Amino acid sequence: MKKIKLKRIKLIGAILVVTFCIWMLVGIGIWINVKITNWRRLSEIERISEASYQTFSKFIDDIESQTDWSVEIISGLRSRERQKELLKENSKNASVDKSRHVLGRAIDINLYQKNWLWRVWLKKYNSKKDWKNTGVVRISEKYGLLWGGSYHNYHDPVHFEIR
Numbered sequence: 001m002k003k004i005k006l007k008r009i010k011l012i013g014a015i016l017v018v019t020f021c022i023w024m025l026v027g028i029g030i031w032i033n034v035k036i037t038n039w040r041r042l043s044e045i046e047r048i049s050e051a052s053y054q055t056f057s058k059f060i061d062d063i064e065s066q067t068d069w070s071v072e073i074i075s076g077l078r079s080r081e082r083q084k085e086l087l088k089e090n091s092k093n094a095s096v097d098k099s100r101h102v103l104g105r106a107i108d109i110n111l112y113q114k115n116w117l118w119r120v121w122l123k124k125y126n127s128k129k130d131w132k133n134t135g136v137v138r139i140s141e142k143y144g145l146l147w148g149g150s151y152h153n154y155h156d157p158v159h160f161e162i163r
């Protein structure tokens, strides 16, 4: 009887350890993926404009050092073709000639925060107020960036562009 109980405890223990390891690996995987993506997107901008690259790099460094949030760049430099596609998908997206993304002068970002178990994300669907509360908008002003949350006709809080 006792032996069976001990076996069961060992089994539960093993399951917990394996679950913890998977959870850690997934967390590290997400982290590495975000860092590589950010690096790749910033490099694409750097090839077009060193000044834009410097501004966005500093902007992101400031966010990560001055707030509790980390940054995932979800869009940076876009080809004219890609911008045309986006315009087809949503007529509220900027036209090719107006989009700062085509010039390497805009980035779209998500923010995330890790609590002890999972990541909390701040994305496009979050309110302007949520975004302002992070302190990110205040930091963007320091760099003179235009924030997509300040558009009147389009809710685009993930967007920051060099004027």
Ligand SMILES: [Zn+2]
Pocket (backbone or CB within 6 Å): 075, 101, 106, 107, 108, 158, 159, 160
């Ligand atoms: Zn954008």
